Structure formats: C-alpha cells, structure tokens
Amino acid sequence: MFHRIMRFAPVLMALSILAGCATLQDSEKAVYYDAAFNDRNRAPAAFAPQLVSAGDGTTTVLDPFYMRTQADYHFSMGEAYSLDGNHSKAVEAFKMTLLYDQESPTVNIRLATEYFKTAQFTEALSHAEEAIRKDPKNIEGRLLLGGLYLSLKLFPKAIAQYEYILKIQPNNIEAPVYLGAAYTEIKAYEKAVRFFESLVKNDEYSTPYLAYYYIGRVRSEQKGELNYKAAMKAYQKSLDLKPDFLDAVVAISSMYLQKKQEEKALAVYKKFQKDHGPNMKVAEILAQMYIEREQYDLAYEQYQLLEGSSEDVLNIKLKMALILIERKDFKTAAVKLEDILRDAPESDKIRFYLAAVYEETKDYDKSISQFKKIPASSQFYGEAVVHSAYMMKSKGRLNEAIEMIETALKERKDQAQLYAMYASLMDERGEYKKAHLMLTDAIEKFPENTQLRFYYGTLSDRLGNKDNVISEMKKVLELDPKHVQAMNYLAFTWAESNSNLKEAEMMARKALELDPKDGYILDTLGWILYKQGRFNESVQVLEAAFKQQSTVSVIAEHLGDAYYKHQMVEKAKKMYQKAATLETDAKKAETIKEKITAIERQQIPIDMRMPASAQQQ
Numbered sequence: 001m002f003h004r005i006m007r008f009a010p011v012l013m014a015l016s017i018l019a020g021c022a023t024l025q026d027s028e029k030a031v032y033y034d035a036a037f038n039d040r041n042r043a044p045a046a047f048a049p050q051l052v053s054a055g056d057g058t059t060t061v062l063d064p065f066y067m068r069t070q071a072d073y074h075f076s077m078g079e080a081y082s083l084d085g086n087h088s089k090a091v092e093a094f095k096m097t098l099l100y101d102q103e104s105p106t107v108n109i110r111l112a113t114e115y116f117k118t119a120q121f122t123e124a125l126s127h128a129e130e131a132i133r134k135d136p137k138n139i140e141g142r143l144l145l146g147g148l149y150l151s152l153k154l155f156p157k158a159i160a161q162y163e164y165i166l167k168i169q170p171n172n173i174e175a176p177v178y179l180g181a182a183y184t185e186i187k188a189y190e191k192a193v194r195f196f197e198s199l200v201k202n203d204e205y206s207t208p209y210l211a212y213y214y215i216g217r218v219r220s221e222q223k224g225e226l227n228y229k230a231a232m233k234a235y236q237k238s239l240d241l242k243p244d245f246l247d248a249v250v251a252i253s254s255m256y257l258q259k260k261q262e263e264k265a266l267a268v269y270k271k272f273q274k275d276h277g278p279n280m281k282v283a284e285i286l287a288q289m290y291i292e293r294e295q296y297d298l299a300y301e302q303y304q305l306l307e308g309s310s311e312d313v314l315n316i317k318l319k320m321a322l323i324l325i326e327r328k329d330f331k332t333a334a335v336k337l338e339d340i341l342r343d344a345p346e347s348d349k350i351r352f353y354l355a356a357v358y359e360e361t362k363d364y365d366k367s368i369s370q371f372k373k374i375p376a377s378s379q380f381y382g383e384a385v386v387h388s389a390y391m392m393k394s395k396g397r398l399n400e401a402i403e404m405i406e407t408a409l410k411e412r413k414d415q416a417q418l419y420a421m422y423a424s425l426m427d428e429r430g431e432y433k434k435a436h437l438m439l440t441d442a443i444e445k446f447p448e449n450t451q452l453r454f455y456y457g458t459l460s461d462r463l464g465n466k467d468n469v470i471s472e473m474k475k476v477l478e479l480d481p482k483h484v485q486a487m488n489y490l491a492f493t494w495a496e497s498n499s500n501l502k503e504a505e506m507m508a509r510k511a512l513e514l515d516p517k518d519g520y521i522l523d524t525l526g527w528i529l530y531k532q533g534r535f536n537e538s539v540q541v542l543e544a545a546f547k548q549q550s551t552v553s554v555i556a557e558h559l560g561d562a563y564y565k566h567q568m569v570e571k572a573k574k575m576y577q578k579a580a581t582l583e584t585d586a587k588k589a590e591t592i593k594e595k596i597t598a599i600e601r602q603q604i605p606i607d608m609r610m611p612a613s614a615q616q617q
Contacts, residue, residue, distance in 0.1 A: 139172070280305070325357060390421070557592055
C-alpha cells in the first residue's frame with residue numbers, strides 16, 4: 001500500500017520528530033529539556049518534598065520546585081532508557097513523570113511513542129488522544145495521532161487530524177504528505193494528487209522531487225494508459241530535479257518492466273550506474289537482470305562491485321562462485337568457494353558446493369575429503385554420502401563405498417537416497433538377495449519413493465522374479481507417469497517374454513518422446529520391433545541406438561541380430577565382433593563369439609538378453 005512504499009513512513013517520521021522534544025508549559029508546570037544536549041534536568045533523588053502555603057492561608061501543598069525537579073528527573077530517565085532501547089523502562093519513567101506533572105501533553109506524547117515502539121497500540125492511541133485533549137493545537141501531537149491512525153488503517157480519523165493541522169498552520173509541509181498517503185489508501189486518487197501538488201507550490205517544502213515521486217506512485221496505482229503516462233511523467237520530473245534519486249529510477253524501470261520493455265528498464269539502470277554509480281542496490285538489480293538474461297559475464301562484473309562493499313559479502317561471493325560454475329570455470333569457482341569457507345568454515349552448504357566442483361574436475365580425493373566433513377545433521381548429508389560413494393566405486397574402492405553407506409544409514413535412516421545407493425552398490429557386487437532384502441525394508445519406510453521401487457524391480461529381475469518386476473514398474477509409473485527408466489524396463493520385460501508387444505511398443509515410444517536421444521530406449525524399441533518381426537524398422541532404430549551408445553555390448557549385439565535377420569550377414573558378423581570386444585563378462589563374450597561361428601555354419605541361435613539399460617545398473 002502507498003504508505004508503505006513512500007520514501008518514509010508517516011508514523012515513523014512523526015515519532016522521530018517527537019523524540020526528545022521540549023515543550024514549555026505555564027509557570028507552575030515542568031519545563032522539559034532534551035537531556036542529550038544539556039544538563040539542566042537535575043533532581044537529586046535525596047531531595048525531600050517541602051510543604052508550602054497554597055496562598056489562601058489555610059492549606060499547604062507540596063513545593064512546586066520539588067514537583068518540577070522530580071518531573072524533570074523522571075523525564076530525563078525516560079529519555080535515557082528510550083535511547084538505550086529499553087522501552088518498557090522508558091514507559092515506567094514517563095508514567096512517573098505524569099505523577100508530578102499531570103497536565104503535560106509532552107509526556108503523553110512520549111508515552112504514546114514508547115507504547116507504539118512496543119506494539120501496544122491501544123495504550124499509544126490513548127496517550128496521543130490525551131495529549132490532544134490537553135493541548136488541541138499541539139502540531140506534534142496531532143502528527144503522531146494521525147500516524148497512529150494511519151498505521152491502524154483508520155483513514156478517516158487520520159485525515160481529520162491532518163486537515164485540522166492545515167487549518168491552524170496552512171503552510172505545514174508534513175500534513176499534505178500524510179493526507180496524500182491516506183487518500184491514496186482509500187483510492188481517492190485525485191485528492192491525493194492535489195495535496196502532493198500543493199507541496200510543489202509551497203516555498204517551505206525543500207524537496208519537491210519527492211512530491212513528484214509521490215504523484216507518480218499514486219498514478220501508477222491507477223489503471224489505464226493515461227495514468228501510466230502521467231506516472232512516467234511525474235517520475236521523470238522527480239529525476240530531473242534530483243538526477244541521483246534512486247527511488248525514481250527504480251520506479252521508472254518497474255514501469256517499463258510492466259510493459260515488458262526490458263531493454264528500456266535495463267538502459268535506465270545502466271545509465272544511472274554510469275552517471276551516479278557505482279550504486280550497490282543498482283548493482284544487485286543489474287546482476288539479477290543479467291543472470292535472467294544468461295549474461296553471466298556482465299552479472300559477474302556487478303557482483304565484483306558488490307563484493308568490496310556489501311554487508312552480505314559471503315552471499316555475494318557465493319553468487320559469484322555459482323556464476324563461475326555456470327560458466328564451467330571450475331578452477332576459479334573452487335578458489336572463490338575456498339575463500340568463502342575460510343570466513344565461514346561451519347557452512348556445510350559452501351562445503352557441499354566446493355566438493356561438487358572438485359567432483360566436476362575429477363579431483364575425487366579432494367571432493368570426497370570435503371563431502372566427508374559435512375555432518376550427519378546437515379540437509380546435504382545424504383547427497384554428500386551418495387556422491388562420495390559413487391566416486392569411490394568409480395575408483396575401484398567398492399568395499400569402502402559400501403562401508404560408508406552402511407555407516408551413514410546408522411546415522412540417518414530418513415534418507416531414501418542412501419538406501420538406493422546401497423542397493424546399487426550391492427548389485428554391483430552381485431549380492432542381489434542382500435540388496436533385495438534391504439530394499440524391502442526401505443520401501444516400507446518410503447512407499448512412494450519411485451527410485452527405490454525401480455531398484456527393487458531391477459533386483460527382482462536379477463533374482464528371476466519377472467512378475468514382481470512388472471508389478472513394481474507399474475507401481476513406479478502410478479507414482480510418476482513420466483518415469484522414463486521404468487517405462488523402458490517394463491517395455492523390454494514384456495518384449496523378452498513375447499507378451500503385450502503392442503503395449504510395449506507404445507510405452508517405449510512414449511519414453512522416447514520424453515528422452516529422444518537415449519540410446520538405451522532406442523535399443524528397447526528396436527528390440528521390440530525385432531520381436532515383432534519388423535526387421536527393416538528394427539535395423540533403423542538399433543543403428544540410431546548404437547550411434548548414441550557405441551560402447552555398450554548388448555546394443556551392438558542386438559544390432560547384429562537385426563542385421564542377420566535382415567540378411568546383412570557381413571554387417572552382422574562385424575557387429576558381433578564389436579559386441580564381443582566390448583563385453584566385460586567372459587561368458588557373455590564367449591556366447592557372442594558362438595554367434596559368429598554359427599553364422600559361418602549358416603545357423604544362428606538368438607539368445608534372450610537383459611535390456612541394455614538394465615546392464616548399466
């Protein structure tokens with residue numbers, strides 16, 4: 001709303017005007033001075049009250065001097081407490097002041113101010129209204145009361161206070177600002193604009209650029225092209241009067257963005273940065289705009305400006321590091337992240353990014369070292385362990401990887417990815433039953449985790465339970481209809497059993513739509529076509545699969561089978577030779593070589609094989 005987006009909020013301005021103010025009462029009341037600037041508020045606590053004649057010769061009263069000094073003392077204490085931020089004690093001190101000076105509007109105003117700071121709005125209103133009752137022409141009191149009404153959205157009451165101020169002080173430069181804000185809140189836009197325009201004509205108003213800015217804010221809340229143009233005109237006038245006024249720059253740029261004129265918005269910020277920069281807020285805005293446009297070099301330049309002066313320097317450095325990662329400048333990104341880590345060694349987030357960068361550069365030892373330092377309590381722990389285990393496996397340290405996962409599972413049983421990685425590692429070691437048993441428990445804990453169910457299905461395949469494979473893959477697809485791996489596995493499983501071939505083909509084609517360059521899916525589709533006797537189509541698809549995955553033995557073997565069925569014998573022999581070379585399992589390699597021998601004898605058995613994707617699990 002308008003009063004929240006003005007350069008300063010009415011209530012806070014009113015409060016700042018009133019803080020520590022001095023008001024001269026009549027001769028029998030206390031005189032309050034600003035204790036921060038003089039020492040005339042003195043009242044020794046040991047002062048004993050004296051009784052004096054009231055003047056009628058029959059009664060006595062407390063000495064007025066004593067009453068005044070006690071009031072001064074408590075008022076000074078209230079100011080001191082307020083400056084220290086101890087508002088509850090400040091309230092008590094000002095309440096004590098009222099005991100000695102019950103007719104002072106100044107004390108009520110100070111109490112209202114302190115109550116407002118502690119969000120005790122009922123008490124704040126009560127004292128502000130009491131101050132006005134005591135002194136109806138007290139400008140500061142009415143500004144405060146109006147500000148309180150504004151903050152509570154009591155706009156008619158706020159308007160009444162500010163209009164009263166203008167009646168007794170027509171040239172007041174504060175009331176029109178608040179009246180403009182209040183009328184904007186109730187959508188009386190023309191009245192709001194008139195009050196802001198009156199400020200421009202007021203010789204005592206020293207910041208007319210603000211008035212034009214407020215007019216722009218009012219017009220920008222209204223719909224229609226005419227109001228859009230009026231808002232832009234007002235903002236530009238504000239900027240003409242004060243070229244370094246950032247709020248007007250932001251407003252103009254925002255208007256351009258509303259019209260989808262991003263280039264114009266960007267140009268406004270760039271010009272401001274060139275003429276009046278470097279400005280840190282503009283640098284941050286420009287950096288974000290450049291990132292959205294994927295102009296990372298330009299974004300990085302703006303963050304370099306922020307790096308030397310921003311209060312949140314670690315966050316700026318992190319954004320710079322992420323840009324470097326996006327640009328694949330991993331070496332520089334690592335240096336930047338190491339720099340951040342020296343200042344924030346407890347940040348597991350930064351450590352995770354650093355470890356990931358080392359992993360990208362294949363500096364696995366450094367990566368694992370950083371991942372290991374991430375504590376089990378961290379939200380990054382599960383991923384850190386999985387990445388570490390994967391790197392260990394890739395370096396031939398399979399047993400160490402398994403030990404790491406087992407230890408992690410003792411620490412965090414709530415991390416589904418740990419169970420999935422463990423199943424993958426046990427599968428790698430050939431301990432299918434152990435992995436299958438562990439996943440049975442894991443699925444009970446995470447029944448809707450698709451990856452766990454997918455692994456569970458593949459392990460069922462390893463154990464020869466085809467019915468369980470099909471049921472689990474179907475469950476995966478119920479949870480995630482776009483799970484490409486499950487589609488591919490289920491389609492191939494049907495093809496291998498020569499069942500549901502039409503449905504298998506539809507599923508493989510659907511998977512291919514989601515991932516058209518996946519060689520394993522192409523292999524599955526080609527093999528389904530082969531099973532249907534559509535050898536010409538099969539060759540075309542399997543050739544595409546081999547082009548995408550030319551180092552996978554089973555894809556080469558499938559293509560060899562299709563070549564042979566299509567009576568392309570020499571090509572079949574060459575592809576079988578390729579498949580045998582790629583195969584790491586000696587028994588499987590021997591079976592492929594037997595196909596070459598069979599070709600030479602003019603007969604060839606076509607073995608049923610696992611899907612190519614399954615052999616990569």
